[in-house]
Amino acid sequence: xxLQSSGQETxxxxxxxxxxxxxxxxxxxxxxxxxxxPSSEVAERLAKELPKVGGVFLQMEDEIASIAATxxxxxxxxxxxxxxxxxxxxxxxxxxxxxxxxxxxxxxVNVMRGGPSTGMPTRPAQGDxxxxxxxxxxxxxxxxxxxxxxEEIYQQxxxxxxxxxxxxxxxxxxxxESLGHLVETVALPDVTEYEKTVRxxxxxxxxxxxxxxxxxxxxxxxxxxxxxxxxxxxxxxxDESGWPTQKSAEVEPVMKRLLGKVALNxxxxxxxxxxxxxxxxxxxxxxxxxxxxxxxxxxxLRASGVKxxxxxxxTLWPFPTKSxxxxxxxxxxxxxxxxxxxxxILEIGAAKTGRQSVTGLNxxxxxxISPSQxxxxxxxxxxxx
Amino acid sequence: MNKQAAITAEKNEAPDSEIRDFEIRDYLxxxxxxxxxxxxxxxxxALRALLWAIHSQGIEKDKLAIVSGIGCSGRVGSYIDAxxxxxxxxxxxxxxxxxxMARPDLHVVVITGDGDCLAIGGNHLIHAxxxxxxxxxxxxxxxxxxxxxxxxxxxxPHDRFTTTTPAGNKEPVFDASxxxxxxxxxxxxxxxTIHLPRLRDLIAEGLAYKGFxxxxxxxxxxxxxxxxxxxxxxxxxxxxxxxxxRPSEYDNNVVDHPFRPNTMNTGVFVRSDRPExxxxxxxxxxxxxxxxxxxxx
Numbered sequence: 001x002x003l004q005s006s007g008q009e010t011x012x013x014x015x016x017x018x019x020x021x022x023x024x025x026x027x028x029x030x031x032x033x034x035x036x037x038p039s040s041e042v043a044e045r046l047a048k049e050l051p052k053v054g055g056v057f058l059q060m061e062d063e064i065a066s067i068a069a070t071x072x073x074x075x076x077x078x079x080x081x082x083x084x085x086x087x088x089x090x091x092x093x094x095x096x097x098x099x100x101x102x103x104x105x106x107x108x109v110n111v112m113r114g115g116p117s118t119g120m121p122t123r124p125a126q127g128d129x130x131x132x133x134x135x136x137x138x139x140x141x142x143x144x145x146x147x148x149x150x151e152e153i154y155q156q157x158x159x160x161x162x163x164x165x166x167x168x169x170x171x172x173x174x175x176x177e178s179l180g181h182l183v184e185t186v187a188l189p190d191v192t193e194y195e196k197t198v199r200x201x202x203x204x205x206x207x208x209x210x211x212x213x214x215x216x217x218x219x220x221x222x223x224x225x226x227x228x229x230x231x232x233x234x235x236x237x238x239d240e241s242g243w244p245t246q247k248s249a250e251v252e253p254v255m256k257r258l259l260g261k262v263a264l265n266x267x268x269x270x271x272x273x274x275x276x277x278x279x280x281x282x283x284x285x286x287x288x289x290x291x292x293x294x295x296x297x298x299x300x301l302r303a304s305g306v307k308x309x310x311x312x313x314x315t316l317w318p319f320p321t322k323s324x325x326x327x328x329x330x331x332x333x334x335x336x337x338x339x340x341x342x343x344x345i346l347e348i349g350a351a352k353t354g355r356q357s358v359t360g361l362n363x364x365x366x367x368x369i370s371p372s373q374x375x376x377x378x379x380x381x382x383x384x385x
Numbered sequence: 386m387n388k389q390a391a392i393t394a395e396k397n398e399a400p401d402s403e404i405r406d407f408e409i410r411d412y413l414x415x416x417x418x419x420x421x422x423x424x425x426x427x428x429x430x431a432l433r434a435l436l437w438a439i440h441s442q443g444i445e446k447d448k449l450a451i452v453s454g455i456g457c458s459g460r461v462g463s464y465i466d467a468x469x470x471x472x473x474x475x476x477x478x479x480x481x482x483x484x485x486m487a488r489p490d491l492h493v494v495v496i497t498g499d500g501d502c503l504a505i506g507g508n509h510l511i512h513a514x515x516x517x518x519x520x521x522x523x524x525x526x527x528x529x530x531x532x533x534x535x536x537x538x539x540x541x542p543h544d545r546f547t548t549t550t551p552a553g554n555k556e557p558v559f560d561a562s563x564x565x566x567x568x569x570x571x572x573x574x575x576x577x578t579i580h581l582p583r584l585r586d587l588i589a590e591g592l593a594y595k596g597f598x599x600x601x602x603x604x605x606x607x608x609x610x611x612x613x614x615x616x617x618x619x620x621x622x623x624x625x626x627x628x629x630x631r632p633s634e635y636d637n638n639v640v641d642h643p644f645r646p647n648t649m650n651t652g653v654f655v656r657s658d659r660p661e662x663x664x665x666x667x668x669x670x671x672x673x674x675x676x677x678x679x680x681x682x
Contacts, residue, residue, distance in 0.1 A: 225484075
């Protein structure tokens with residue numbers, strides 16, 4: 001996947017600032033957050049930018065209030081976002097689930113740092129990949145995007161809004177401290193298409209409207225307060241009319257629809273980078289900043305005749321399993337490079353169809369994985385043949 | 386305490402006709418009935434008072450947003466024919482803050498309880514009061530966690546038996562109204578449910594107030610609070626309240642100890658002219674945008 005540059009001049013931009021600007025460009029007009037390293041620059045930039053466009057910036061009393069206020073603003077009909085890092089992401093989980101269950105669009109950014117607990121606030125990590133998938137309780141649909149450069153942070157944050165609005169779901173944007181604080185020369189991509197994407201509003205007679213009766217795309221049109229629909233929104237399991245139910249016959253279809261709506265829109269949601277995967281013997285799977293190191297490693301190995309490839313999920317959740325399988329048919333080995341003790345590797349183990357070997361390359365000491373480490377790992381894997 | 390303000394403020398009284406014309410069915414989702422409340426629960430009276438006050442203020446149902454949390458209080462809003470949001474435990478004030486800032490045209494009313502508002506959501510109460518954003522917060526104080534079966538709450542009186550205080554409650558209580566006042570709420574009042582017209586007028590004044598209005602409704606829970614403590618049936622419980630809760634000027638001395646006093650005051654405790662946060666924020670935005678336009682020229 002390549003970025004379409006709008007052709008405008010390049011600027012020097014920090015990853016966290018790119019996140020803030022991408023949000024505003026996508027039409028975000030509400031932000032609520034709480035200071036936390038290493039994501040604070042997202043809030044600081046939005047505190048400056050949002051008033052200029054008539055938007056609302058709120059520094060709330062805590063992380064939970066931040067996501068609750070974000071959901072409240074979104075119910076009011078505004079594109080809304082909150083940003084945080086590990087400890088704050090943990091605190092937000094319950095309300096994230098409320099957004100997923102009640103189908104409230106919003107964007108939640110997690111600039112990952114070392115963990116567990118307070119961990120290493122100013123060091124990068126990719127330790128929250130599985131938390132992004134399974135952090136909130138109960139079965140739930142999820143979309144998580146993992147940009148790999150400053151430019152891509154801008155673009156994917158904007159895209160997160162579009163997916164969120166279109167599918168009525170909170171979308172998580174995950175990148176790590178090193179990308180958040182990285183300053184790069186970028187040409188901001190054109191995100192007008194994402195800005196134009198707004199949710200389906202309820203139309204027709206209020207008496208015929210059912211808040212959780214979905215269209216063919218699995219997404220129910222949303223009612224805005226003040227438009228005459230006067231609906232009930234709750235975290236309880238509801239039937240199509242939005243009223244709580246615990247009857248299994250009513251719960252099952254509602255839950256199936258909720259859990260299936262992302263897969264139903266896979267064409268929109270799926271995104272990844274593939275580099276020389278088709279004929280590769282060894283495919284490196286890496287995301288975010290590690291994807292960049294892997295790209296360099298693969299390029300150099302190819303130059304010396306090694307059949308290496310790279311698969312970099314940009315949409316981490318749902319994992320692009322079908323495309324991954326298709327592209328890596330010829331692979332004999334997978335090297336999963338990630339800045340944690342082994343999370344993405346679990347998904348690769350589940351996604352692979354053949355008898356390929358799966359080797360993890362892991363760092364959780366606050367330092368990004370280098371291209372030479374990846375090259376070394378690939379050579380070792382091939383040496384075992 | 387701003388006694389002067391309390392004495393001199395003009396009461397925002399609705400015309401008699403609007404009070405007389407009130408028909409509660411116009412404001413309820415009747416297809417959602419029967420409701421969940423136990424016989425004798427004070428929450429239903431609080432609901433009636435709220436709807437009556439909404440009617441007296443001429444607030445359109447389409448422009449009314451009811452935000453609630455979890456617990457008995459959290460379910461009350463579901464029966465109102467308005468835009469209703471049943472959010473997560475303790476978070477209705479935070480949710481409402483986002484909603485009101487995003488949609489200043491809506492009348493945002495939060496219905497919460499003593500556990501929802503003072504325990505798990507206590508942080509949001511003090512900060513909502515501090516911001517003084519135009520939200521009306523109705524805290525239904527039944528002195529117990531009713532929905533979960535009767536556990537001790539931050540307002541359960543001293544020595545009261547609950548399922549988690551089998552030897553009586555030994556913890557001091559919160560005085561919610563004083564807490565809201567200290568945190569900066571622009572309008573604070575307390576009332577008991579037996580005085581329905583007074584409660585209606587108190588809520589109406591809170592709705593009309595531009596800023597954060599905190600209204601503590603002393604409800605009664607006969608099922609899991611009353612029975613366990615031999616407080617009698619619902620009529621006995623609410624009559625008991627008339628003996629211990631009286632309208633009078635808010636006297637600091639009466640409540641100035643860690644345990645709940647023998648008598649609690651009712652009425653309006655605070656009417657202040659603190660600036661409302663939403664308007665202040667929007668003024669700032671206007672100024673920034675004006676400066677920007679100047680810069681562009």
